[in-house]
Amino acid sequence: xxxxxxxxxxxxxxxxxxxxxxxxxxxxxxxxxxxxxxxxxxxxxxxxxxxxxxxxxxxxxxxxxxxxxxxxxxxxxxxxxxxxxxxxxxxxxxxxxxxxxxxxxxxxxxxxxxxxxxxxxxxxxxxxxxxxxxxxxxxxxxxxxxxxxxxxxxxxxxxxxxxxxxxxxxxxxxxxxxxxxxxxxxxxxxxxxxxxxxxxxxxxxxxxxxxxxxxxxxxxxxxxxxxxxxx
Ligand code: FPP
Numbered sequence: 110x111x112x113x114x115x116x117x118x119x120x121x122x123x124x125x126x127x128x129x130x131x132x133x134x135x136x137x138x139x140x141x142x143x144x145x146x147x148x149x150x151x152x153x154x155x156x157x158x159x160x161x162x163x164x165x166x167x168x169x170x171x172x173x174x175x176x177x178x179x180x181x182x183x184x185x186x187x188x189x190x191x192x193x194x195x196x197x198x199x200x201x202x203x204x205x206x207x208x209x210x211x212x213x214x215x216x217x218x219x220x221x222x223x224x225x226x227x228x229x230x231x232x233x234x235x236x237x238x239x240x241x242x243x244x245x246x247x248x249x250x251x252x253x254x255x256x257x258x259x260x261x262x263x264x265x266x267x268x269x270x271x272x273x274x275x276x277x278x279x280x281x282x283x284x285x286x287x288x289x290x291x292x293x294x295x296x297x298x299x300x301x302x303x304x305x306x307x308x309x310x311x312x313x314x315x316x317x318x319x320x321x322x323x324x325x326x327x328x329x330x331x332x333x334x335x336x337x338x339x340x
Pocket of ligand 1: 126127128129130132144148151169170171186189190242244290
């Protein structure tokens with residue numbers, strides 16, 4: 110967890126990308142313009158985060174609950190996904206970053222599910238880092254699915270076994286959880302996994318969350334003392 114300069118670098122950063130709508134509103138633009146700006150920022154950030162020495166990055170793009178937004182907004186988001194996804198999967202492949210998508214695929218349009226499966230297979234051999242995109246994801250739903258799987262197995266499970274049953278089962282827990290856009294809540298993101306994450310909230314709206322802002326969050330993490338409930 111330390112880079113060349115001796116700075117403490119989180120191994121896994123999770124980000125709740127909030128504030129696209131307000132970013133657009135401030136500019137008298139439609140919400141879709143905010144999502145496009147957010148998408149562009151997400152792509153830039155996904156490169157910068159691995160350049161910082163982080164190995165895992167989980168981005169909360171769409172919660173289970175977000176899927177109840179008006180059809181027009183959702184269609185806009187899925188169109189953006191279709192437009193940007195193929196070229197960016199290629200970029201991840203070139204950088205040896207493995208793409209993972211977590212969330213309930215049954216809630217997504219079939220062609221999006223197809224693109225996700227292709228992107229995951231294409232980048233599966235990436236060794237430099239893992240980018241997990243949470244789409245149609247809910248922390249409670251993730252826990253419930255793991256509980257049901259444990260019940261199906263017909264015996265009690267340990268904490269480690271339970272963690273492995275979650276959507277992020279093959280990833281370490283997030284060291285740093287960032288939320289942009291002013292709200293001070295977790296909003297059904299990685300509820301189990303974030304038990305000991307350091308939390309970082311910023312007023313900066315996601316499209317304005319620059320590489321420098323991420324560096325600030327990593328620096329703040331470096332100053333935290335993690336005790337995991339011990340002395
Ligand atoms: C929260 O802002 C943002 C979202 C619900 C969508 C995030 C999407 C992206 C960053 C683009 C990538 C999209 C996909 C599907 C991969 P908000 O709309 O809640 O903003 P507000 O709180 O200001 O209204």
